[in-house]
Amino acid sequence: MINYQTPIGIIGAGSVGKTLALAMLNKGYITNSTASRTFESAKSLARLVPGCVAYPELQSAADNAEIIFVTTSDDAIGQIASKIRWRKGQTVIHCSGAASLDVLEPVRQYGAVPGAFHPCQTFSSVSEAVESLPGSTFAIEGDGDTRATLEHLATALGGNPIFLRPEHKPLYHGTVVMAGGILNTLLGAIADSWEREFKIPRNDALKALTPITKGTAISLSSKGLPTAAAGPHVRGDVGTIKKHIQSISLQAPELLPAYCSMLLAGLGIAAEKEVAPEEKITEIREMLIEASDGRLP
Numbered sequence: 001m002i003n004y005q006t007p008i009g010i011i012g013a014g015s016v017g018k019t020l021a022l023a024m025l026n027k028g029y030i031t032n033s034t035a036s037r038t039f040e041s042a043k044s045l046a047r048l049v050p051g052c053v054a055y056p057e058l059q060s061a062a063d064n065a066e067i068i069f070v071t072t073s074d075d076a077i078g079q080i081a082s083k084i085r086w087r088k089g090q091t092v093i094h095c096s097g098a099a100s101l102d103v104l105e106p107v108r109q110y111g112a113v114p115g116a117f118h119p120c121q122t123f124s125s126v127s128e129a130v131e132s133l134p135g136s137t138f139a140i141e142g143d144g145d146t147r148a149t150l151e152h153l154a155t156a157l158g159g160n161p162i163f164l165r166p167e168h169k170p171l172y173h174g175t176v177v178m179a180g181g182i183l184n185t186l187l188g189a190i191a192d193s194w195e196r197e198f199k200i201p202r203n204d205a206l207k208a209l210t211p212i213t214k215g216t217a218i219s220l221s222s223k224g225l226p227t228a229a230a231g232p233h234v235r236g237d238v239g240t241i242k243k244h245i246q247s248i249s250l251q252a253p254e255l256l257p258a259y260c261s262m263l264l265a266g267l268g269i270a271a272e273k274e275v276a277p278e279e280k281i282t283e284i285r286e287m288l289i290e291a292s293d294g295r296l297p
């Protein structure tokens with residue numbers, strides 16, 4: 001079980017490695033060793049965390065810690081698990097949302113124990129990521145002590161632990177990407193259409209879209225569904241949706257498939273909210289299916 005004296009190592013000094021090291025430092029945990037593909041990255045992590053030593057070799061970082069986070073790109077986790085000579089009793093944790101524990105299988109031959117700890121959060125800048133960790137969900141895999149250690153750590157970082165089985169990981173990660181990376185892409189594509197059509201620079205458009213995006217997330221979290229469902233499909237505004245399809249197909253056709261598929265997916269919840277009459281929901285559904293097939297209203 002982890003305590004404030006347990007030496008922690010980080011292999012892979014990128015966004016997640018640095019964020020975890022800083023967040024754990026803020027809560028009193030000791031990251032004492034790090035290494036990365038390049039010594040420069042390891043040194044940049046060590047500079048952030050007093051008492052942390054950067055090593056040019058991955059093996060040295062592993063040798064000096066009891067709990068080692070392998071926060072490299074997903075593809076490198078398996079190679080690192082095989083390459084290092086682990087020690088009995090060490091805990092080796094990866095932070096991938098898609099990979100399961102099998103990628104760390106080689107550590108078991110040394111008597112080390114694998115675990116997975118996926119922060120359900122976007123890590124682009126380290127300082128913003130450290131601030132956004134409290135309240136985040138951490139998806140955990142591991143047995144016995146490892147599970148307890150990671151549950152304890154998630155809670156200490158202000159997060160909410162959830163426990164996943166290996167067969168859940170691909171769906172878990174695919175859906176998390178929809179809430180993060182794909183939402184990011186959608187907002188980017190909307191901002192590009194504003195730049196093209198309204199001459200509002202992309203980054204100004206993104207700033208303009210941020211309050212509604214935040215407001216939607218806050219409302220979903222505080223009120224839940226179907227109460228938080230909103231939009232013309234919820235009100236049954238057939239005419240408004242017709243105008244949307246016509247204008248999007250002409251001025252931003254790249255957004256039409258997303259508009260139609262997401263609105264179609266939302267009709268079940270719109271019906272649950274019982275604001276729009278059933279026949280309006282049916283009319284909207286038919287119009288959206290036709291528009292998806294290229295038959296515009």
Ligand SMILES: NC(=O)c1ccc[n+]([C@@H]2O[C@H](COP(=O)([O-])OP(=O)(O)OC[C@H]3O[C@@H](n4cnc5c(N)ncnc54)[C@H](OP(=O)(O)O)[C@@H]3O)[C@@H](O)[C@H]2O)c1
Nearest residue numbers: 012013014015016036037038041071072076095096122123
């Ligand atoms: N970014 C996110 O939003 C996010 C969220 C949750 C979980 N994750 C997971 O967290 C992990 C790390 O992601 P990240 O975003 O922090 O990636 P990242 O910023 O690209 O950092 C990865 C680090 O791994 C190092 N690395 C790559 N190959 C290596 C190797 N063969 N040996 C040693 N070090 C190696 C790189 O080293 P150098 O700098 O030295 O080249 C880099 O610093 C991934 O498993 C990812 O799926 C990411």
